[in-house]
Amino acid sequence: DVRLVETGGGLVQPGGSLRLSCGGSGFITNFKYMAWVRQAPGEGLECVSIIYSDGSTYYADSVKGRFTISRDSSENTVYLQMNSLRGEDTAVYHCARAVGARGGVWPWFDPWGQGTPVTVS
Amino acid sequence: EIVLTQSPATLSLSPGERATLSCRASHSVDDFLVWYQHKPGQAPRLLIYDASNRAIGIPARFSGSGSGTDFTLTISSLEPGDFAVYYCQQRRSWPPTFGQGTKVEIK
Numbered sequence: 001d002v003r004l005v006e007t008g009g010g011l012v013q014p015g016g017s018l019r020l021s022c023g024g025s026g027f028i029t030n031f032k033y034m035a036w037v038r039q040a041p042g043e044g045l046e047c048v049s050i051i052y053s054d055g056s057t058y059y060a061d062s063v064k065g066r067f068t069i070s071r072d073s074s075e076n077t078v079y080l081q082m083n084s085l086r087g088e089d090t091a092v093y094h095c096a097r098a099v100g101a102r103g104g105v106w107p108w109f110d111p112w113g114q115g116t117p118v119t120v121s
Numbered sequence: 122e123i124v125l126t127q128s129p130a131t132l133s134l135s136p137g138e139r140a141t142l143s144c145r146a147s148h149s150v151d152d153f154l155v156w157y158q159h160k161p162g163q164a165p166r167l168l169i170y171d172a173s174n175r176a177i178g179i180p181a182r183f184s185g186s187g188s189g190t191d192f193t194l195t196i197s198s199l200e201p202g203d204f205a206v207y208y209c210q211q212r213r214s215w216p217p218t219f220g221q222g223t224k225v226e227i228k
Contacts, residue, residue: 100171110176
């Protein structure tokens with residue numbers, strides 16, 4: 001079993017930047033699609049971004065133009081670069097493998113990491 | 122975007138009882154509906170994908186049904202480890218969206 005571990009969260013001022021990392025205890029390079037999903041305090045889950053193996057990237061409207069997802073296969077790591085952070089970006093950020101994407105249908109997420117908290121204040 | 126509405130918000134039940142959770146979509150998602158279990162401080166856990174398919178390792182007491190706009194997650198007999206928050210997710214259209222969750226708590 002691969003376990004995903006997120007790092008890089010913390011406290012940042014509005015307008016600031018953070019880079020989140022997602023690594024695996026196993027070999028996640030073989031994971032074709034990866035995603036970041038967040039949960040704001042007291043709120044539900046929100047899919048923030050997905051990256052496919054062909055390099056295609058997708059973003060929620062709420063983060064488009066501010067966040068960038070990338071992956072480094074040699075380092076077995078997926079990243080989320082977050083710029084121009086706002087208070088509404090405060091959340092626990094989970095990385096997850098995205099599964100089942102095909103022909104216009106989007107993925108489900110499995111497994112997930114426990115998440116890393118980001119506070120913008 | 123497709124809005125998913127889960128009901129009830131909270132379900133208070135005893136171990137051994139049957140839990141029935143509902144997820145309603147604002148537009149048809151065909152059968153592209155997923156269920157997760159989430160406990161505080163833990164990673165969410167995939168239970169059911171595409172409305173009725175149990176994920177690997179998920180016990181048979183968890184079952185999913187429905188299509189189009191109305192879906193149900195049933196836990197046939199609650200065990201102590203099943204008390205958690207359950208989320209549905211649609212993957213029919215972008216962005217993938219989640220419901221607000223149903224908390225299953227011990228009565």
